[in-house]
Amino acid sequence: MRPLDWIVLVSWLVLLISYGLWRGRGSNTVNQFLLAGKTMPWYAMGLSIMATQAGAITFISTPGQAYVDGMRFVQVYFGLPIAMVILSATVVPIFHRAKVYTAYEYLEQRFDAKTRALVSVIFLIERGLSAGIALAAPAIVLSAILHLPFLWTSIIMGCVVILFTTMGGIKAITWADVPQMMVILASLILALCIAIHLLPPGVSFLDAAKLAGAAGKLNAVVLHFDWKDRYNLWSGVIGGAFLALAYFGTDQSQVQRYLTGKSIGQSRLSLLFNAMAKVPMQFLILYIGAMVFVFFLFDKPPLLFHPVEMARVQKTPQFPGIESRYDGAFDHRRAAALEYKDARDESSRTAAQQKFQAAQKDLDGARADALKLSTENDTNYIFLTFVMRYLPAGVVGLVLAVIFTAAMSSSSGEINSLATVTVIDIYKRHFRPGASDHHYLIASRAATLFWGAFATIFATFAYNFGALIEAVNQVGSLFYGGLLGVFVLAFFAKKVQGTAAFYGVIAGELAIFATARFTSIKFLWYNVIGSLVVIAVALVISKAERGNADKLYS
Amino acid sequence: MDVFESNASYRIIVPDEIKDEPPPILGRWSRVYTLILLELALVIFAFYLFTVHFAP
Numbered sequence: 327m328r329p330l331d332w333i334v335l336v337s338w339l340v341l342l343i344s345y346g347l348w349r350g351r352g353s354n355t356v357n358q359f360l361l362a363g364k365t366m367p368w369y370a371m372g373l374s375i376m377a378t379q380a381g382a383i384t385f386i387s388t389p390g391q392a393y394v395d396g397m398r399f400v401q402v403y404f405g406l407p408i409a410m411v412i413l414s415a416t417v418v419p420i421f422h423r424a425k426v427y428t429a430y431e432y433l434e435q436r437f438d439a440k441t442r443a444l445v446s447v448i449f450l451i452e453r454g455l456s457a458g459i460a461l462a463a464p465a466i467v468l469s470a471i472l473h474l475p476f477l478w479t480s481i482i483m484g485c486v487v488i489l490f491t492t493m494g495g496i497k498a499i500t501w502a503d504v505p506q507m508m509v510i511l512a513s514l515i516l517a518l519c520i521a522i523h524l525l526p527p528g529v530s531f532l533d534a535a536k537l538a539g540a541a542g543k544l545n546a547v548v549l550h551f552d553w554k555d556r557y558n559l560w561s562g563v564i565g566g567a568f569l570a571l572a573y574f575g576t577d578q579s580q581v582q583r584y585l586t587g588k589s590i591g592q593s594r595l596s597l598l599f600n601a602m603a604k605v606p607m608q609f610l611i612l613y614i615g616a617m618v619f620v621f622f623l624f625d626k627p628p629l630l631f632h633p634v635e636m637a638r639v640q641k642t643p644q645f646p647g648i649e650s651r652y653d654g655a656f657d658h659r660r661a662a663a664l665e666y667k668d669a670r671d672e673s674s675r676t677a678a679q680q681k682f683q684a685a686q687k688d689l690d691g692a693r694a695d696a697l698k699l700s701t702e703n704d705t706n707y708i709f710l711t712f713v714m715r716y717l718p719a720g721v722v723g724l725v726l727a728v729i730f731t732a733a734m735s736s737s738s739g740e741i742n743s744l745a746t747v748t749v750i751d752i753y754k755r756h757f758r759p760g761a762s763d764h765h766y767l768i769a770s771r772a773a774t775l776f777w778g779a780f781a782t783i784f785a786t787f788a789y790n791f792g793a794l795i796e797a798v799n800q801v802g803s804l805f806y807g808g809l810l811g812v813f814v815l816a817f818f819a820k821k822v823q824g825t826a827a828f829y830g831v832i833a834g835e836l837a838i839f840a841t842a843r844f845t846s847i848k849f850l851w852y853n854v855i856g857s858l859v860v861i862a863v864a865l866v867i868s869k870a871e872r873g874n875a876d877k878l879y880s
Numbered sequence: 881m882d883v884f885e886s887n888a889s890y891r892i893i894v895p896d897e898i899k900d901e902p903p904p905i906l907g908r909w910s911r912v913y914t915l916i917l918l919e920l921a922l923v924i925f926a927f928y929l930f931t932v933h934f935a936p
Contacts, residue, residue, distance in 0.1 A: 400927070404920070404924060407916050407917065407919070407920040408917070408920070410916070411913045411916055411917060414909070414913070415909070415913065419900065535934060536934065538934070539933075539934025539935060539936060540934075540936050541936070542935075542936050544930065544931060544934040544935075545931055545935075546927040546928075546930055546931045547924065547927045547928040547930075547931045548931075549928075559924070589901055590900055590901065591900070591901040591902075591903065594903075594909065595903070595904070598912060598913075598916055601916045601920075602916060602919060605920070605923050606923065609927070679936060683936065
């Protein structure tokens, strides 16, 4: 990091936080603090929803995902526009008209207190874990890149998030996300332009695309269906739609964003804006990863991108042999890439492509052997290595600032939603109903402080979990199916009552955990399975209840 | 009382207290939804052509 990078990093942080707090001033009622007084316009909500999802770890790891596995990850988002349309037509008007603070509050209106309490607790567990991860993952990466102790980076991030969220509430968070999202997009486009600009003379934009294609990195659509394959068109459209329905329809961290809208129409537009922009944006991020791959065809990348793991692996006795294989494979691949680019006819192109793919296989083999000696995957470090080594002074600081503030955006949104559910669905409902607005405002700030501290402490321990981080990232899919199922019942199964819904959620969660534990079905399908089990069990119990009632009265 | 304050005793709230409004374009929400789904179909088709064109 050069002095200019530090100046840009600190300036952007101060500017963004000040702007958010200035826009969030006057949040001195519960309604202002948790729902921004229902005054937000669609573009602020839409950009904020997008910024919350495009958290730091997405920004860091998505280009790396394309580098390693190609662009097929984009298919995960194919179901999102379908979900947004369904939610805009159904959920948004229902929540607005029910005048609720939280999605779970509606469940008591529709079912009963125990179903609301169960679903609220499921949310607190799932989102509480995610909030810690949302802080830990970028803190680990920034610690490795900036050579700062992990404890420092996680505590600094945690303190900034706690201060910002406790002072500004949802209004500050949402408004800060507007410039944040614009700078995320600008820095991504800048990174893409620089990656293309840094290609050797004679390698055009089209050549780069052809080389990425020859390496199988431009596989944006995979038609082949396989239950065990995480990313294909079908799992993306069906599983992705269920995941997005659950995430945007039942997760308070998202629902709260569009509940701040000044009207049903504004909330709808914020979701539909995401429906239109999300897939192309993910495509852009993945395409950057593919271009970084092409850049590293000509400029030798490190054997491992994780600097700490690389230093450790270098000390092992196997390292010299692996490095020698890697260097040889890299030279062959570069020569084959140039040959493929310059090939004039079909037969020479095919021959060059075969050489290129063989060299790529050797190189992947050497990297896989090095990764076996490492304790951590290095996908998250690929894009950052490119940024740190090749981007000019100032741009590096900007990218790191964006990562920091993207983590802040995700975490503060999550902590605010955790505080909202804690106060509205648990504290106000079960412990202290009927207190003054000022009392609940203090309670909301205290709950924000508590969840912020919880996330920071959890984040500091997450470092020791190491590889568990990726596993815990899939925690959402273990719970979303149950949440989605109960909301589908609430909206569409008028005859189902509280007890049936309650046991349906428990059965759905058991089914998801059994699927995860005993089958190799991939996580995108958990949402489909979980919600269908909730609905089926609740309908059966409901029918049995009605049968018993009929007998009683006859 | 704050209009958004939750009720202490819960009940199913009768809808229509908050009026719907037309979208800023196309006149009806159903047309906007159709436009979004058409865009999705076009994007997937374009990505498919992109994949096929650059396939190894």
